[in-house]
Amino acid sequence: xxxxxxxxxxxxxxxxxxxxxxxxxxxxxSTLALIVLCVIFAPSxxxxxSLVGSLPFASVxxxxxxxxxxxxxxxxxxxxxxxxVSLAVVIATHMPNxxxxxxxxxxxxxxxxxxxxxxxxxxxVAYFRLNAIVATIGMNALLYAAVFAxxxxxxxxxxxxxxxxxxxxxLGIPHSVYFALGLLAIVSFVLKKTVAGRRFEAIGANPKAAxxxxxxxxxxxxxAYVFAQLLYCTAGILIAGITREPTAFQGNSLLLPSVAVxxxxxxxxxxxxxxxxxxxxxAFFLNQLSQFALSIGVPYSxxxxxxxxxxxxxxxxxxxxxxxxxxxxxxxxxxEENP
Amino acid sequence: MKLSNLKACSALxxxxxxxxxxxxSASAQDVPSWCGPNKATLALLDGFGGNSWRLVTxxxxxxxxxxxxxxxxxxxxxxxxxxxxAISDINSMAARGVNAMVVFGDAGPAVLPALTNxxxxxxxxxxxxxxxxxxxxxxxxxxxxxxxxxDGESWGKWIKANFPxxxxxxxxxxxxxxxxxxxxxxxxxNILDDSYVFLNPEPFAVTNWDPSLTQxxxxxxxxxxxxxxxxxxxxxxxxxGALPVFGNFNRxxxxxxxxxxxxxxxxxxENHEANPDFKLFTVATGNDNVRLxxxxxxxxxxxxxxxxxxxxxxxxxxxxxxxxxxxVQCRADLPGAIYLSSQLSGDDQxxxxxx
Numbered sequence: 001x002x003x004x005x006x007x008x009x010x011x012x013x014x015x016x017x018x019x020x021x022x023x024x025x026x027x028x029x030s031t032l033a034l035i036v037l038c039v040i041f042a043p044s045x046x047x048x049x050s051l052v053g054s055l056p057f058a059s060v061x062x063x064x065x066x067x068x069x070x071x072x073x074x075x076x077x078x079x080x081x082x083x084x085v086s087l088a089v090v091i092a093t094h095m096p097n098x099x100x101x102x103x104x105x106x107x108x109x110x111x112x113x114x115x116x117x118x119x120x121x122x123x124x125v126a127y128f129r130l131n132a133i134v135a136t137i138g139m140n141a142l143l144y145a146a147v148f149a150x151x152x153x154x155x156x157x158x159x160x161x162x163x164x165x166x167x168x169x170x171l172g173i174p175h176s177v178y179f180a181l182g183l184l185a186i187v188s189f190v191l192k193k194t195v196a197g198r199r200f201e202a203i204g205a206n207p208k209a210a211x212x213x214x215x216x217x218x219x220x221x222x223x224a225y226v227f228a229q230l231l232y233c234t235a236g237i238l239i240a241g242i243t244r245e246p247t248a249f250q251g252n253s254l255l256l257p258s259v260a261v262x263x264x265x266x267x268x269x270x271x272x273x274x275x276x277x278x279x280x281x282x283a284f285f286l287n288q289l290s291q292f293a294l295s296i297g298v299p300y301s302x303x304x305x306x307x308x309x310x311x312x313x314x315x316x317x318x319x320x321x322x323x324x325x326x327x328x329x330x331x332x333x334x335x336e337e338n339p
Numbered sequence: 340m341k342l343s344n345l346k347a348c349s350a351l352x353x354x355x356x357x358x359x360x361x362x363x364s365a366s367a368q369d370v371p372s373w374c375g376p377n378k379a380t381l382a383l384l385d386g387f388g389g390n391s392w393r394l395v396t397x398x399x400x401x402x403x404x405x406x407x408x409x410x411x412x413x414x415x416x417x418x419x420x421x422x423x424x425a426i427s428d429i430n431s432m433a434a435r436g437v438n439a440m441v442v443f444g445d446a447g448p449a450v451l452p453a454l455t456n457x458x459x460x461x462x463x464x465x466x467x468x469x470x471x472x473x474x475x476x477x478x479x480x481x482x483x484x485x486x487x488x489x490d491g492e493s494w495g496k497w498i499k500a501n502f503p504x505x506x507x508x509x510x511x512x513x514x515x516x517x518x519x520x521x522x523x524x525x526x527x528x529n530i531l532d533d534s535y536v537f538l539n540p541e542p543f544a545v546t547n548w549d550p551s552l553t554q555x556x557x558x559x560x561x562x563x564x565x566x567x568x569x570x571x572x573x574x575x576x577x578x579x580g581a582l583p584v585f586g587n588f589n590r591x592x593x594x595x596x597x598x599x600x601x602x603x604x605x606x607x608x609e610n611h612e613a614n615p616d617f618k619l620f621t622v623a624t625g626n627d628n629v630r631l632x633x634x635x636x637x638x639x640x641x642x643x644x645x646x647x648x649x650x651x652x653x654x655x656x657x658x659x660x661x662x663x664x665x666x667v668q669c670r671a672d673l674p675g676a677i678y679l680s681s682q683l684s685g686d687d688q689x690x691x692x693x694x
Contacts, residue, residue: 157579253549301515
């Protein structure tokens, strides 16, 4: 990681004119460097069996990250991730209660809840101009109330069908990976190749300019929250299938990583362009990082620190203008040397 | 005639006061020795009540209190994982003048001042399972802990019996540094010598008792270690989602020493034939710890004879190798998230967890 950062940075600076590459190149180079580190120091972390075990979690994180990215693109933050993921988990396990025939209904109900939560979030933030953090944290509490109302905090075992759909494998690759890639394709296509998607990004970058250009801003801002909820819901249903006996609070551990992957992918926290492919790679990166830490057997405290450092690294690369900083620093130090 | 009148009267009084306890159910059984003659009220205070283990435990505590007709009123409060609420629950029960309190002090020493105040105001205060600091007779009446060293020793003995020549052990516990895991490790080390190697980082692999983290930790460990002979975990059901990972490596699930859970028992039944090394040993998951605490609290408050034990030692429950004390149990008709080791019947537990 540490070794790779200067190279990475050089690569990014070299491509500074092609603005597209900064986030993508950084995360790809970091990920490749991490894989090389794994091969050298923790070969077990990159064996097929290990990847099959850990990729489902990377996929879930990738999907949640895509949702968070949409919100961050509109300059917001969605703190309702834990509630909505947990609610989807609980609905997908409680309603069918082991009965495969009920699975479809439960998925539809989960999607219904996600839509309601997303619309409410969207209205509060886009139309009532509530602070996104405040609005979504309130929504999170409401969603958790629903989690308790439905489950009483007690998990149920996933139906066999859902376990097969979400936790199964085709051609040796976990299904959740296909889900993540499929959603990535959809999100990328809509964002980059459709009129609505292009407007969405333009509005995120500068809502005032977009309004001046004649775009209707609010519906786009609100839709970010709706689609984000749908993605969280999908992630929750996948978790329910992957972990056979999930807890009722399965979304709790996803909030911070969801923001982390968005940041690592180079999305500006002030809004603007999104980098769906980078988000998915960043999810793989974060997941692989923790597998690496687990495999070399560092203590838990160190694992947490390693992840935090990755986040700081991500923010550091994107948020600080290193080229100017570096120049000013050298200039001032030369000045100090020759008073 | 007179007696039945009295019974009817007391039943009416009970109804009138809106009591949770029914006089008839209490009088139907023999009154246990820990239930003294003095009337008292009892409160069960939970730091966090929102999972199946807690729901079963709460129902067990209530059932135990119902055995004693001297308990005239029974209260329950759920701290909902919020230390402030847990403290204010304790204070409000003390202010109501509840005679006896059984407290699951999840927040640890943070609830000690509130417990001390309640104790000083004259209530019988019995914290259980989670150490809250302080000392008996000064801050509270008595602490009814669970002996996790004993759990570790039980697992150690089983491992030694099944792997007499040493074994590679993977030990999974909850959050980093939790005292339960540390005590269990101490127990295992009391029994197992150096020929038993712990593959996990010292002192245990951190899983937060979360099934998805457990799955990730286990994937990494399986990939890293070719030869895991035994997995030890202090929360068996959290492994149910993770154990199929061995299949990804075309390896048999190894022996497992853990605590019980219906879903785990059923998982074993479904999978042991395809996994020749999958032996299962469980100790009771300890829902009945609350019963001992309730007995102590009631004995102290009603003038009964306190139980002999002050520490709950989880009995061995299932052993797939010799069926002693019980073969692996699975009730496929009941929810997975119940604990057949509990004294509360499976059907009552299903009711308690709302299914």
